[in-house]
Amino acid sequence: MAVQSRILLSSPPSEKTIKELISVLTDLYLKNRTKISRAVYLSLFVALIGRIYHAISEQKAASVQQAALHRQRGTTSAGGEAKTRERVEINREFVKNLLRLLKIVIPGWKSKELRLLISHSLFLVVRTLISLYVAELDGKLVSSLVRRKGKEFFKGIVWWMVVAVPATFTNAMLSYHQCKLGLQYRSRLTNYLHTRYLHNMTFYGLLALDDRIKNADQLIAVDVSRFSNSLAELYSNLAKPILDMIIYNYSLSRSVGGEGLFIMSLLVQVSANVMRALTPPFGKYVAEEARLEGEFRFQHSRLIENSEEIALYHGHETEKDTLDKGYFTLIKHVNRILRRRLYHGVMEDFVIKYFWGALGLMLCSVPVFFKIPGQTLRGMGDRTESFVTNRRMLLSSSDAFGRVMFSYKEITELAGYTSRVSALISVMDSIQAGHFEKSLISSALNADADKETKASAVAAPTVLNGRGEIVQSSEIEFIDVPIVSPNGDVLVEKLNFSVKPGKHLLIVGPNGCGKSSLFRILGGLWPVYGGTVRKPSYGDIFYIPQRPYLSRGTLRQQIIYPDGIREMRDKKVGDDDLLRILSTVNIEGIVDRPHGWDAEEEWRDVLSGGLQQRVAMARLFYHRPKYAILDECTSSVTLEIEKAMYEQAKELGITLMT
Numbered sequence: 001m002a003v004q005s006r007i008l009l010s011s012p013p014s015e016k017t018i019k020e021l022i023s024v025l026t027d028l029y030l031k032n033r034t035k036i037s038r039a040v041y042l043s044l045f046v047a048l049i050g051r052i053y054h055a056i057s058e059q060k061a062a063s064v065q066q067a068a069l070h071r072q073r074g075t076t077s078a079g080g081e082a083k084t085r086e087r088v089e090i091n092r093e094f095v096k097n098l099l100r101l102l103k104i105v106i107p108g109w110k111s112k113e114l115r116l117l118i119s120h121s122l123f124l125v126v127r128t129l130i131s132l133y134v135a136e137l138d139g140k141l142v143s144s145l146v147r148r149k150g151k152e153f154f155k156g157i158v159w160w161m162v163v164a165v166p167a168t169f170t171n172a173m174l175s176y177h178q179c180k181l182g183l184q185y186r187s188r189l190t191n192y193l194h195t196r197y198l199h200n201m202t203f204y205g206l207l208a209l210d211d212r213i214k215n216a217d218q219l220i221a222v223d224v225s226r227f228s229n230s231l232a233e234l235y236s237n238l239a240k241p242i243l244d245m246i247i248y249n250y251s252l253s254r255s256v257g258g259e260g261l262f263i264m265s266l267l268v269q270v271s272a273n274v275m276r277a278l279t280p281p282f283g284k285y286v287a288e289e290a291r292l293e294g295e296f297r298f299q300h301s302r303l304i305e306n307s308e309e310i311a312l313y314h315g316h317e318t319e320k321d322t323l324d325k326g327y328f329t330l331i332k333h334v335n336r337i338l339r340r341r342l343y344h345g346v347m348e349d350f351v352i353k354y355f356w357g358a359l360g361l362m363l364c365s366v367p368v369f370f371k372i373p374g375q376t377l378r379g380m381g382d383r384t385e386s387f388v389t390n391r392r393m394l395l396s397s398s399d400a401f402g403r404v405m406f407s408y409k410e411i412t413e414l415a416g417y418t419s420r421v422s423a424l425i426s427v428m429d430s431i432q433a434g435h436f437e438k439s440l441i442s443s444a445l446n447a448d449a450d451k452e453t454k455a456s457a458v459a460a461p462t463v464l465n466g467r468g469e470i471v472q473s474s475e476i477e478f479i480d481v482p483i484v485s486p487n488g489d490v491l492v493e494k495l496n497f498s499v500k501p502g503k504h505l506l507i508v509g510p511n512g513c514g515k516s517s518l519f520r521i522l523g524g525l526w527p528v529y530g531g532t533v534r535k536p537s538y539g540d541i542f543y544i545p546q547r548p549y550l551s552r553g554t555l556r557q558q559i560i561y562p563d564g565i566r567e568m569r570d571k572k573v574g575d576d577d578l579l580r581i582l583s584t585v586n587i588e589g590i591v592d593r594p595h596g597w598d599a600e601e602e603w604r605d606v607l608s609g610g611l612q613q614r615v616a617m618a619r620l621f622y623h624r625p626k627y628a629i630l631d632e633c634t635s636s637v638t639l640e641i642e643k644a645m646y647e648q649a650k651e652l653g654i655t656l657m658t
Contacts, residue, residue: 090283094415097422104192105185105228113184117235120177124240127170128247134163135392178236185228189421193220196428204525205431211438212427215294219424223290227417234414237407244400248393264359268401271351276408278347280340283412287419289337292330299326348406356401361391434467434527468528472537475500476522476627476657480531483517491517494531501626504656519543519629519657542625544633548616550603555591558603559618573622581621584648585614586641610636617645621652630658 106113137156144152197203197220206216213219303310303319310319430436468481476499483492491513499505507515520526522535523543535541551561559578560568575597582588590611593599607615613636620628628649634642649656 090411090415094418097418098414100422100425101189101227101231101418105188105231107188113181113188116177116181116184120174120181120235121239123170123173123177124236124243126166127174127240128243130163130167130170131244131396132247132393134160134167135396137163138392174236174240178232181235182229182232185231186225189224189228190220193224193424193428196425196432200432201525202428202431205436206428209436209438209526210427210431213424214291215298216424218290218294218297219420222293223417223420226290227414227421230410230414230417234407234410237403237410241400241403241407245397245404248397248400264362267359268356271355275347275351278344279408280344281412282337282340282409283415283419285333285337285340285416286413287416289330289333290416290420292326292333296323296326296330299323344409436527468530469532470528471532471534473534474536474626475534476536477534478531479534481521481528481533482530483521484529485517498534499627499655499657501655502653504650504658506658516631519631522629522657536626540626541629542620542623542627543629544616544620544631546632546635547609548612548619548633550607550612550615552600552602554598554600555593555603556597558615559622561619563623578618578622581618584621585617585645587611587614587618608636613637614641614645620654621648624652625654627655627657630656633658 106117108114137159141153141156141160144150144156197206197216203216206213299322303323310316478495478497480494480496482490483495484490495518497505507518509515517526521528521533523541524538549561550558556565556568556575556578559581560573563571578597579588579591582591590607591597603615604612613633616633634645637645646656
């Protein structure tokens, strides 16, 4: 018992010594608080500089590696390796592509988009200042309740309702500006893409002569909209949280001290780094989902386009298998994304809501248990007001930081949309510069082909890399021009012929010998891979395919296409002149319908194949070019009508190539 009593008596001096040690350390810290704070801030600044330096070094290495992979890309053969799919990441390439798109959607300092951004930013600042005032008002309300001062409490309630008016207006204006920015971005980008897409037959080169973009319609109609909305949302989801963090953290540092805020920020940063390292590559997943959506949509479009042929072959079961396979591939990928988001959401909610919440409660309790220089909390009401105000500001700051962390996932999704839209623009620039990338699947590489055909197939890549010369002339002449199909078949190594005005030309040959290919080169659809082509300007050559194109619009527009009403008036052509042209091809009866020339129908479904070909010939007589390329355009009309059409063309001075 004596030994136990000695042990018990020896405990208080030990506890007293610990308290004295803590008191000495606290006094020493308070005496040198300024120096310690400066050293901590200097260390943080040096660490920030080091992180930025390492990030730049990593991006430089990644850009060098990506440039090396880009140099290795190019035209591949059927037996060659497939192109390496680029990984969507937040790196220098993403920033470069995003800046390129920003220059399109925000074209200048005086643009409407920039004015909207400035107005949006002002409302963001006002919203943050209102939130800061509400936090102080909340603390005063709770303090008046604790002190049982009803007059101050009801006065605070009145101010609460007064502040609600500008607060609700500000929130509504923020939502309005965000939606308006998304619409403006989409309008700018869509107009830019339409101008480039429909300039100098870029759309044809993109669809027929190049393999890099599979679904241009998906990119322009869907991905541009998603990119615009994502960009508009990202500005709100980044600008306001960052502004909130700066203002709230500054106010908190004055209330609870910079030391506690620093320790909490350090723990939050460590947990955020761990969470970022465990975050799946959502940008890559989004880009892949968009690609699969485009392929699934393209399969349905192909089914609609070729419905008659598929029905004649009774291929509905095969097409159903193809559609099911495309859909299940898409759904499998979507389910994979959902699983990744489930695991990531559990981790994100636990860290952000609960772990950081516990740290926040400890931080708000600092002024209650410790004396903060510059603050005097006299009673229970002051301590309650300080705790509630600090907790309100901390919750707002934590919410802002959480939105910044959530925005990382949104940035990765934006990176996916940015990558796809930028790829479309880059490919269009490449096509307009005359560069095409096409997978060579030449039929000449078959085992049954003879030696001469195989030799021409081997020489096809060399021919495709060359470019010929196009000279404007009053007549048509080909000098040593190779006829090469887009898939690499060299149909004719060197073609030489000339057509003078008034001298008609009939080209005869089996299918696949290059008749239509010759017309496509002459019409400017396919590039000239060698030799010299002399031909008139595009306005003096008119091309009529076997299946004529009928646009959406009135009956009058079908005859004058691609001219509009204004161009028709400028040519001093009226409806009576158009009726005489229709009588030449014996179809003046199609005007006898409700609304006459102004009738609007889906003309491809309303008119038969023979009537469509006659409309195409009437279109030729309206334009009256010097040369007309007729690609089996009279296959569905009678011999009498065909003869009458050819005679009319000769009377108009049109030189025919058919």
